[in-house]
Amino acid sequence: MPSLVTAIIKPFKLEEVRTALQSVGVLGLTATEVQGYGRQGGKTETFRGSEYKVEFVPKVKVEVLVPTSEVDEVITVIARTANSGKIGDGKIWSVDVAKVMRIRTGEFGDQAI
Amino acid sequence: MPSLVTAIIKPFKLEEVRTALQSVGVLGLTATEVQGYGRQGGKTETFRGSEYKVEFVPKVKVEVLVPTSEVDEVITVIARTANSGKIGDGKIWSVDVAKVMRIRTGEFGDQAI
Amino acid sequence: MPSLVTAIIKPFKLEEVRTALQSVGVLGLTATEVQGYGRQGGKTETFRGSEYKVEFVPKVKVEVLVPTSEVDEVITVIARTANSGKIGDGKIWSVDVAKVMRIRTGEFGDQAI
Amino acid sequence: MDSGSLTWVLVSAALVLFMTPGLAFFYGGMDRGRNVLNMLMMNFYCVLIVPLLWVIVGYSLTQGEGNFIGTLDHFGLKGIGILGEDAGGTLATIAFLGMFAAITPALISGAVADRMKFSAWAIFVPVWSLVVYVPVFRWVYGGWLGDRGSLDFAGGTAIHVNAGIAALAAVGVLGKRKGWPEEGHPPHSMPLVMIGTGILWFGWFGFNAGSALAANGQAVQAFMNTFLAAAAAGFAWCVVERVRDGHFTNLGAASGIVAGLVAITPAAGYVSGMAPIAIGVVAGAICCYAVRLKNRLGYDDALDVVGVHFVGGLVGSLTIGFFANPEYFGADFMEGLFYGGGVKLLAEQALANLAAIVWSFAVTFGIMILLKKTVGVRVSEEAEVEGLDLSEHAEAAYH
Amino acid sequence: MDSGSLTWVLVSAALVLFMTPGLAFFYGGMDRGRNVLNMLMMNFYCVLIVPLLWVIVGYSLTQGEGNFIGTLDHFGLKGIGILGEDAGGTLATIAFLGMFAAITPALISGAVADRMKFSAWAIFVPVWSLVVYVPVFRWVYGGWLGDRGSLDFAGGTAIHVNAGIAALAAVGVLGKRKGWPEEGHPPHSMPLVMIGTGILWFGWFGFNAGSALAANGQAVQAFMNTFLAAAAAGFAWCVVERVRDGHFTNLGAASGIVAGLVAITPAAGYVSGMAPIAIGVVAGAICCYAVRLKNRLGYDDALDVVGVHFVGGLVGSLTIGFFANPEYFGADFMEGLFYGGGVKLLAEQALANLAAIVWSFAVTFGIMILLKKTVGVRVSEEAEVEGLDLSEHAEAAYH
Amino acid sequence: MDSGSLTWVLVSAALVLFMTPGLAFFYGGMDRGRNVLNMLMMNFYCVLIVPLLWVIVGYSLTQGEGNFIGTLDHFGLKGIGILGEDAGGTLATIAFLGMFAAITPALISGAVADRMKFSAWAIFVPVWSLVVYVPVFRWVYGGWLGDRGSLDFAGGTAIHVNAGIAALAAVGVLGKRKGWPEEGHPPHSMPLVMIGTGILWFGWFGFNAGSALAANGQAVQAFMNTFLAAAAAGFAWCVVERVRDGHFTNLGAASGIVAGLVAITPAAGYVSGMAPIAIGVVAGAICCYAVRLKNRLGYDDALDVVGVHFVGGLVGSLTIGFFANPEYFGADFMEGLFYGGGVKLLAEQALANLAAIVWSFAVTFGIMILLKKTVGVRVSEEAEVEGLDLSEHAEAAYH
Numbered sequence A, B, C: 001m002p003s004l005v006t007a008i009i010k011p012f013k014l015e016e017v018r019t020a021l022q023s024v025g026v027l028g029l030t031a032t033e034v035q036g037y038g039r040q041g042g043k044t045e046t047f048r049g050s051e052y053k054v055e056f057v058p059k060v061k062v063e064v065l066v067p068t069s070e071v072d073e074v075i076t077v078i079a080r081t082a083n084s085g086k087i088g089d090g091k092i093w094s095v096d097v098a099k100v101m102r103i104r105t106g107e108f109g110d111q112a113i
Numbered sequence D, E, F: 001m002d003s004g005s006l007t008w009v010l011v012s013a014a015l016v017l018f019m020t021p022g023l024a025f026f027y028g029g030m031d032r033g034r035n036v037l038n039m040l041m042m043n044f045y046c047v048l049i050v051p052l053l054w055v056i057v058g059y060s061l062t063q064g065e066g067n068f069i070g071t072l073d074h075f076g077l078k079g080i081g082i083l084g085e086d087a088g089g090t091l092a093t094i095a096f097l098g099m100f101a102a103i104t105p106a107l108i109s110g111a112v113a114d115r116m117k118f119s120a121w122a123i124f125v126p127v128w129s130l131v132v133y134v135p136v137f138r139w140v141y142g143g144w145l146g147d148r149g150s151l152d153f154a155g156g157t158a159i160h161v162n163a164g165i166a167a168l169a170a171v172g173v174l175g176k177r178k179g180w181p182e183e184g185h186p187p188h189s190m191p192l193v194m195i196g197t198g199i200l201w202f203g204w205f206g207f208n209a210g211s212a213l214a215a216n217g218q219a220v221q222a223f224m225n226t227f228l229a230a231a232a233a234g235f236a237w238c239v240v241e242r243v244r245d246g247h248f249t250n251l252g253a254a255s256g257i258v259a260g261l262v263a264i265t266p267a268a269g270y271v272s273g274m275a276p277i278a279i280g281v282v283a284g285a286i287c288c289y290a291v292r293l294k295n296r297l298g299y300d301d302a303l304d305v306v307g308v309h310f311v312g313g314l315v316g317s318l319t320i321g322f323f324a325n326p327e328y329f330g331a332d333f334m335e336g337l338f339y340g341g342g343v344k345l346l347a348e349q350a351l352a353n354l355a356a357i358v359w360s361f362a363v364t365f366g367i368m369i370l371l372k373k374t375v376g377v378r379v380s381e382e383a384e385v386e387g388l389d390l391s392e393h394a395e396a397a398y399h
Ligand SMILES: Nc1ncnc2c1ncn2[C@@H]1O[C@H](COP(=O)(O)OP(=O)(O)O)[C@@H](O)[C@H]1O
Pocket: A008, A035, A036, A037, A038, A039, A040, A041, A057, A059, A086, A087, A088, A089, A090, A091, B027, B028, B029, B030, B031, B063, B064, B065, B066, B102, B103, B104, B113
């Protein structure tokens, strides 16, 4: 049974995370530009002298399907690479997946990843 | 065990939802611009006199990790704030999460949220 | 109990997939522009004579809430329509959903879809 | 007109035509992405309808006898040819002035952004042009205000003060945008704003220096003044922001440049030396504070037409009373205070602007009330939320 | 050439140079985001290769004796100096005309958008310039068509009809885009379209009024006509859309403006008074319907080169037969129908366009067939889906 | 100055003013989306502060006696009027040259992109203008280098070589961007780059042909040369890329056009016939390779100011030694090698550039070191990662 590991990370860490995952044998992933709100707080922009608070900061969401047995390793790898020690580094979570299929071949399960 | 609550809402409701969640103690969330297709139907644009139907309408997806015990409250809060009573207000769903980790500290579980 | 079916597909297949799902009675879905990394490999751009590899290729993520009983049908329909037989056609997976609610009406469960 | 001057007037006219798209981008970039096309359309619409109105009837009404309004002698350009010694000089001037007529109502669009019904705007523009712009233009150029001795080189009173105060009247009737002022309305594309700014500055050389209607020393001086006042005002606005808010901003630079251009408009052909720098610095600093008035006073002038065009135009027009330098015109106009002329010119400047303000505000208010009672001036709340591009024009800016 | 006229020709030449980028943005904004760079490149390419061709051989072939083609007497600008009384007037004119030569093939790019191999385009442009543009230009200006008395002030027949019909021939060989017409192809950036529109209108003053090749009354009249026809056509297009489809649209305004500019191009120096407004209204309304022909007839003219340039150019050229006003030129050219001239001029206009249409269509079709059989004219289906920016240019427009 | 020439100088000045925004978009589009406003601001800032500096003291320091620096006789434009026979010709020229002064430091911004503190830039610009630009300008025009016989029509040495080598000195002190060169820095908006390119080419006609300071044959020749060299260089760059890398690219076309414009700048008024094509081809091909030097030599010249402006300017300036054609100027300047003039002119060209290079590099390096030791020249690493738009200007380009 595969799992889906999702991580919210800082955008400039994406390249590093991708490379690190690749080096532990992860062959694919999907990334999405998202907006994060959290302890990190937003940023302040000015507009003709009026300040306004932008509550959301840009983040990237990384989604990786992995065999459940590898979830811990993948989480560790992401955590290590995405960590800058500063507030706003993000979260990682995993969810059990009921079914996975590769569209091209119709394969199911861990083979499909 | 935490859960992941996901909501598809109308974009202009995001700010209200964020504030409402904040007021019930939700400290973080992740928002994504998405395109929704549903009962609401799309919109019609014109282009040199030819009309074409744009099936998708802009929506925002809100994802919140919460302790499972708080799922119902969070759903209620989102539903209340995002409701405009009009078609297209969106959906909320929750999923059980196997593991959660905060990248910065390495904490797991409800503390990581 | 509903499930959430997620598919990563090639962008130009979105319209076809939407229509196919509609024809089997799926009334709504949510689409997101994402960046995919996988076996397909990236593309090479040039910039004043220097080549650089863009590892990610544009994909679309389709998310559909369906009654669990229809998961297999929906997966089959998506797979059939999104298949071009070429590398990079993408993945489909499903996850069990704990709760679903329609914001407008407050309905829960399969009715909410 | 000799061929050099003819070329100058034609080039200037083309430059001023280019300013309306420039203004559209300046405003449109500041707008949100779901309203940008409505903004562009409000501006482009002006340059479609007003030129026709201008050559058919508007120009004629600014000419001939009459202290308050001209005649219909040149209805449909009757009697205007290109032959003879004039060699088309008059026709060239009419084209040049037609560009001014087109951009003036366009200035107002920045105030009513994000909520005005396009059908109301489509009626507002021609009506306003005829009953506000044309008479005020006449008063200032060849009518009772000009005759009394007030000065307005390229349209400080006739254009910027006029449109700026009309903008205030219009938003008075229209009301605030949903969510204003709590919600921020950040510019959806600052590069588009800066494209507009570049075009505006470029075009404004035609606007001001072209108003000499000849390639002569006065045109050169107006050119130099346009250059220096814009730079000085942009710099001043940036410095105020840096000191007050901590940053040099692009929007500050752009706003300051425009404020300086507005302020030098009435004065461009009457001042010299370092005066344009002084005018620019004053205008830049004052407008940088003036754009905040709306928050204090509670009128929703979306893109600061009042703070930049009304205030900037007024500042510029009044500074003529100090800096006017008769050297440039022959002795038949009054000196400014700093050139020994006393307060007479300053008083005339004040009077001219006052007259324009009263007329423009009152009549604009009246037009808007009439529109409100008939076609309605405001889009539905739903349309406002969804964005006017889609609801009013069935278009989307980006795909 | 006197210094005023020299300045006017140089300024006009610069304005026309600016039009090719303007056209690129007008088209590029209408294109989808994955093909926009291919569109820009097709346009910019014209302004890289054609100027070289023009000064080396093209210009010369439009000059000298010869009803159908000129000579090689001025090969490599031989014999063209800047000294003497002419003071560079001829060289300035050659530069001015070089800008026209560059933009003409660029017009065609809008039709073949989204699917043409860039290598084929790279060959098409110089070949087409030499075997289609240069001869037709010669016929119209100084060759057999012009000699018979037909009129084309700034290139209605020689440029717009010529390129417009060539576009039809080109897409005839090229075929439809995958998914056309079922799939909509919405403009990826309307602000970019409007930037292009603004630049085009601005530049077109040089195109038309510069074609007087002097700063004189005819230039002024051409300028005014360019102003009014564009406004009138933009307005007419918008009104048709409002009545027919329910909205004023930006793309309608932009398309109407361009249609009006195209239509007034041949007529600009021959008509006067309110005639440009009439021409604009007619062209705007007709083109607004003409762009729908492709759906009915099934040719995939992606960005409506046929509907706007061919139809607009033809309409404008034929209206000369009605509105031509000999007052503007001396008596050595024919009057239009409305000025008592009978149908003679109209017949000549029809003949001139017919000749251009036949030659341009046939030869363009031939070139495209040859290209198809050799390098191929169409990108792979995969490349079409992925977008031409990446497949043809290894670039992406936005990051 | 006669009215035709006056018009030409004014139009040219407006065109050059427009180039600074053009440059801002050219650079800004190439930058990433989180640094684009910083880039625009660096450019717009130049056109706010330098004009004031120029009329107050800069212009004066380029005039009068003095081989190395002028005098303060015209401090604050003292003694410059618009009356008399000159009719404002001098004042027009001062405005025209003020545009040059503004754009020169702006060129440097492309090199220091993405990492320079804006406060350091705000000081750098006026200081550099006074201690580098003004003296070098003086040497070349009316000072010791010009007196020896070297030629620089519109600022190849004084502007492009000068700013280009200063850029190298500046990045020498500033250091590389985080992640350079491993990380690619793709242009965030190629359409913005092409908008900049279009504006630059358009404006450059004023830059080069306006430098004749009259509407005469030399202006026409400079105009034609500007047209042809840009086309030829753009074409050459594209061909090199096609052959070497496999594709025609938009960025290649744009870069080539700019390289050609840079190269023809010093030569525009001294060469003729097919020479501009030769100069363009050489410059386009050489610069296409020169932009790769930075990777080999390890200096992070972000947007290739060295490879395009320094190398292009140098190539153009040296080609004068071959192609200079005295026909254009009267006999009081030297012939190029190909016109029988021997290597004398070439040697003078080399010397002039060497002098400019040494002075500019050394003084710029000194200024940067001083800035580094005082206000600091580099933003924090965090700010660099987050983007300078937000950290330096509290603005975001797109919402
Ligand atoms: N409860 C949550 N649910 C979903 N996403 C969250 C949640 N809390 C934080 N995030 C995401 O993680 C990012 C970082 O969180 P933040 O609280 O700022 O810092 P940290 O992760 O260091 O505690 C946020 O920008 C947001 O995208």
